[in-house]
Amino acid sequence: MNETKPVEVDLDDIEEICEGFEKREGSAVQILQRIQEKYGFVPAEALELVGDVLGIPKSKMYGVLTFYSQFYQEPRGKFILRVCVGTACHVRGAGMLVDKVKEELHINPGENTEDMLFTLEPVACLGSCALAPMAMVSGTAYGKLSPDRMASLIKQLEVEEAAQEQEKETV
Amino acid sequence: MAKVTINGIEVEVDSSMTVLKAAEKLGIVIPTFCYHPRMDPAGSCRICAVELEDSKRVVMSCVTPVADGMRVLTESPKIHDARKTNLELLLLHHPLDCPVCDCGGECPLQNMSFAYGATETRFESHRNDEPEDIKSDVLVFNANRCILCGKCVRICDEIQDVHAIGFINRGFDTIIGPPLGKKLDCEFCGDCYEVCPTGAITDQFTRYKYRPWQLEKQQTTCAYCASGCQIFVETENEAIVRVTSREGVGPNEGSICAVGRFGFNHVQIPERFDTPYMRSLHRLVPATWEDVLPEITARLDLIRKKGTDRVAGLISTRVPMEDAYVFQSFFRKVLRSNMIDSGARFGFMNAALPLVSATGTLRPLVDHEDILKAKVILVIGTDPVAESNISGLFLKRAARKERAKLYVVDSEAITLSTRAKDHIRLLPGGEKLFVSVLNEEIARNGALSPDWTARKEELFKNWNVDPGAYQRLVNDLTSTETGIIVTGRKAYRNENGSSIMNSIVRLIGSLGWAGKVGSGLFLLPENANDLGVLMMGGTHEWLPGLINATDPSSKSRWESAWGRRLSYGNGGSLGDILKGIEAGQINALISLGENPLSHFPSGSKVRETLAKLDLLVVLDLFQNELSDMAHFVLPVSSSFERGGHFVSAEGFVQPIKATMAHWGESLPDWEILSKIAHGMGESLGFESLESITAEILRFLPDLVPSSRNGAHYQGPTGEITVPVMSKTPPHKADRESVSVKYAQWQSGTVSANGEVHPILGEGDFILALTKSLFHSGKMTLMDPNLMEIQSEGKIRINRQVARKRKIKKGERVTVRSSFGSCSMIAEPSSSVAEFEVLFPSHFANEVVLGLFPPDLAFDRETGVPVQHRVRVFLETQNPA
Incomplete structure (x- = not known):
């Protein structure tokens, strides 16, 4: 870490x-x-x-x-996991996505991981109900998620970050 | 103009008025929470709802302007329901902890709920349970009780211009407090707590200590600075519980400062003298009045028989004018001595002497109302907010709301600097040159002699004066319709204070402001009754009425008034008194609350001089260096336990009243002096305080008590909302006689190369002793409340300089001058000038005074001690 x-x-x-x-x-x-x-x-x-x-x-x-709720007074993670918990996503199991993130990263909504890589931020609606349940990270929307796909998304982000870090070090 | 009908009564009002104000005019009360007469309306509490009869609409009366033909109902079933619903909503989250709330019993929210019977609520919700913000040592914020009317935030913004608190968060979560979760850092005026309509803001000193209905209220005049604030001292069993103000009452219009609001506890602490003391075998032992008075009388009697001017007297300018009158009567009539001086000698005399010789009066040409109307204001040699807080408030208002062009001339950034059109950051030491060049420039209409031109160049080159700003100041001063110059302590206590004040008084003449209504000089006296004590003849220069004490014709005026011959000597000021004692020509000293030892470094040998006295009588509240040397110490009443009158900076003669029982055996100063005189077989003719006031008014009828209430004075019950102005006898100087005298006085030329007292010593910095916002003189160091707010003196250093020298906040630094050295706690500050360091004078003990030159130096013209600043080096103490 x-x-x-x-x-x-x-x-x-x-x-x-x-x-x-x-x-x-x-x-x-x-x-x-x-x-x-x-x-x-x-x-x-x-x-x-x-x-x-x-x-x-x-x-x-x-x-x-x-x-304004858009402003934060404390440092936040590099990746903000904006998990939609709006009506459409809710009925399609957004709650399970949030639970999965909690389980994987050991953080509650609004909290950062210790390595400051992730912040969990449930949001009311991201306007992409057709993709429900969905989440958004760094401007990219990830639709039709399941708890497993959520977990692999987190893995993927971690791997990408590690690769980037290594690249930096070699340079 | 608009014609409106309110509750069936027709009234014609200005069309810019709100419905609420129009109703006020008719004497109709509309309930309010967020409305405050001195501030812009907010319309946030929704309790001032009224019904428009024609449209049946409910509108908020505090923000709705009147319209021609408008018909308004302030009470109707619909309005009743609207207000009741409102209260239900306000009480929805309120904790209803009235039984333990300090506000209970005087709470507008409680009263309103009672009036509208909001006993049950149709809504269900949780009660707020935000923890109290108790980080501050002064104010406590309880967000649960808050109804978010915003009055506290607005008074801090609009009236105080401090902006210490604000709304935090949004919606139901909104709370009020200082930013960033930090401890409250402000001027601690307590105005927010005064205007709060609930118990949401309380103070640490008085909370949980009273039930409002058990307190007895007494209006009196604040005895700290000369703003003349009307305060309400509230007592239980004759002990002071709290001090409050009331909207619209007094020249302060309902605002008071930290010292006035919280500085009441020193008068009721065990350290106070409660019995007379007399010296016996090198120790002061408690005694009774019966023991000490005959003893003092006998010894004084022996000394006065030796001749005139054998007994010297010092009087503090915190005593009422009645005491000053008795003081000088006692010395001049009974002791045949004119060796008397007052606390004003330490500074204010530098202003009083030129002003009296120019105008014949100490009454000001302008008052706070004129400040609000002035187009150009020059603040020079003073920090009004610290020195005379309420005058400071009026100056802030003049600059912010009335858009006066404000100029500040000062080395440091004072509170007013941010509101100034130009802040001329003169280097310390150039003050005299600045005012004399400015006066010459204006007196000669810009046509300066070569000598003066050279001096003006010097101002720009050596003293950091911005030529552009200087020119703008000259242009504005000479072209303005109305202008006011405000000056105070820093000018009086400058090493060249005497000539600075002389130039400023001349400047008023050069500008032609002596005869111009609304323009003039506004002096900020250093203490509550500087003006009153001088008007009563508390110094050797003047008899009561400010007439020359040694001139035979003015002397004979008082001889005939008093019906006895006055055979005192020529007298002298503090410097002469010390010289006289040293030479053995003065054998006794009676001090009424003055302590010269606290002003001079030990090297000046004042202590050794005073030790030569055959008799030293000290009248005071607390033990100090002088009382330790005294033969007799007599306990006196404080301004909270006696009557009398003070003359404010605006010239108002206002009463102080007894609010608590006499402390122990203490007596008012006048009574002690009368008793001594009586013992010496002479009667001063005063049986009571009233008889003294009556005699003063008989001879000086213009001192009849006067005051001014704010434009929003609400009457003694606080329930009548019709603005009532109290009777106001003239408090300002008579323009006509002043301008005639001025013309006679202002003659002759001023040399461009006059003598300048330099700031002595060597060093990179100039150390100046300043007045703190939270203390007044040294007496308040005994006040537990004010010591909680500011408990120690710290040396303020320019922030960049501190960074460069690696001096951190709270660290100790060694301050070294050519005369001594001491260790002080550093406080970096962005307002201090680069070459200056500032230390609050209240905390200047023997060690700090040791930094100053030990020789006693007094101004030749005014007798004011000249050393108030000294050059110093700063050394960090942290090991490299």
Whole structure:
């Protein structure tokens, strides 16, 4: 297993992100989205800095951050397993998919694996009911899943990641 | 204008008014939770619902503007149902823990539920059980009781401009608190807790200690700074339980600061003197008034027989004007001494002397209302939020809401800097040059002599003044309709304070603001009654009424008023008193709450000088270095247990009232002095406090008590919502006489090469002693509540400098000057200037004072001690 690396926030990077936007209140959400793209979550230091740049008090920035469920305050896994638990998927056994992930990775919904590779995130509906039960990982939809196919998907992602790591090391 | 009918009564109101305000005008009360008269409406609580008769629609009266012909019902079956449903919903998740809630008994939510009978709910849900946020040492947030009206968040944003708390999460999970799950970090004004309509915000000092209906309330004037706040001291069995404010009441309009709200506990701790003490065999032993008074009297009598000016007196500016009046009467009439001085000598005299000689009065030309109307405001030599918090609030409001052009001239970033149009970050030491160049530039209309031009260049080159910002300031000052200059402690206590204040007073004349209504100088006194004590003649310069104490004609005015000849000597200020004691010409000192030892380094030998006294009588609340040396220590009443009047920065003469029982054997200062005078066979003629007030008013009728309530004053019961202005006698200076006097005073030229007191010593930094927002003088160090908020002094260092020097927060650093060294805890701060380090003066003990030059130096003009800053080196203590 890989060691979890603490995320280091480079304030210059945050400033660079801020520069791409107009300095007005309305830019706050977009900037936070860009920061989350970069780090997978919004670090507290970054939040304060964005507030300083835009002239928005910390208390208000925190209000924005906690208002939207799209923002995270804690680091998240590399692969977010978005398992659909909407009506269509539910009747086709989405619950079993979630259980399988829990069993395989020993995490509960909203939690990360220790190696920070996976995060389980049940979502209400991904709009692909024809593929039910389905899940989405890194923008790719995986349809007509079964618990076994879910397990092999996880395996596949792990293998891909290991290969990538090795490639990096050889380079 | 719009004509509306409310509950069948027709009224014509401004069409920008809301239905709620229009109803207020008719004296009709509409219940509210989230509405607050000083803030923008939010319309979030839905309890102020009213019915529109024509459309049968239910609208929120606090956000609905009136329209011509509108017919409104504030009470109807439909409205009753709407409000009741609303309450049911508000109580849905509420824990209903009223039996243990501090708010129970004075809770608007409770009262409203009672009024609308929301006894049962048709809905089923869980009760909130979020744990309380008790991380802060001051305020506790209980999200379960919260109805999310948002008043606390808005008052912190709109009135305080602090933005410490906000809404967190969304929907049912919304809570209110400080960001990022951290401990609350703010100015601890407690306004949020004051406006909360439930028990969601409570404070650590008083929670679970009272039931509101058992408390006795007494309105009084806060005795810390000179903002003149009206506070309500609430007591149970004559002990103070809490201090509150009330919306619209007093010049503070319902806001008070941390010191005023929480600094009440020092007056009821066992450390306070509760009995007189007298020295016996090198020790102070408890005694009775009957023991000490004859003893003091006899010894004073012997000393006064030696001649005039043999007994010196010091008076704190935290005593009411009545005591100051008795103090100077006692010295001038009975002891035949004019060797008297007040706490104002440590700073405020630098402002008072030029101002009185220019205008003949200490009453201000402008007040807080003028600040709100001013177009240009220059804040120089002060951090108003820390020094005079409520004046600070008005300045914030002027800049934010009224869009005044605010200029801040200061080396450090003060709270107001973020709201300033320009913050001129002058380097420490250049203050005198800045104001004198500014005055010359404006007085000469820009036509500077070569000498002055050179000095102006120096300002830009050596003192970091931005030429553009300077020019904008000059342009705005000279072209504005109304302008105000605000100055305070940092200017008074500058090593060149006397000439800085002289230039600022001149500047008002040069700008022609003396005769211009709405423009002028607003001084922030350092203590609650600086103005009152000086007006009563508490220093050697002035007799009551600020007339020259040594001039025969003004002296004869008081001689005829008092019906006796005044034969005191020439007198002198603190410096002269110390010299006199040293030379053996002064044999006794009576101090009313002043402690000169706490102002001077031990090397200055003040202690050795004072040890030469034959008689030292100290009237105080607590033991200190001076009382340790005293022959007699007399316990005095605090401002919470006695009456009298204070003069606020705005010129209001406001009463303080006894709110608790006298502590032990303590007596008010005036009564002690009267008793001593009586023992010496002289009567001052005062039997009661009222008789003193009456005498003052007989001779100085313009000091008749005055005050101002906010525009939203709600009447004594708090239930009548009609705005009522209290009677306001003139509190400001008379413009006409001031402008005439000004014209006579402002003559002659100022040399471009005047003497400058340098900041002494060697070092990379300039150490300045500042005023903290959470303390007032040294007395509040005895207050358990305020010590909980700020318990130690830390040296504030510029953040970048700290990073460069690897100084971490909380680490100890050695501060070394040419005169001494000491260890301090570092606190990096982004607001401090690069070459400056700041330490709160309250915590400046003997060791810290040891950093300052030991020679006693006083300003030649004003007698104010000059050393308040010194150059220092910083050394880290961590091993490399």
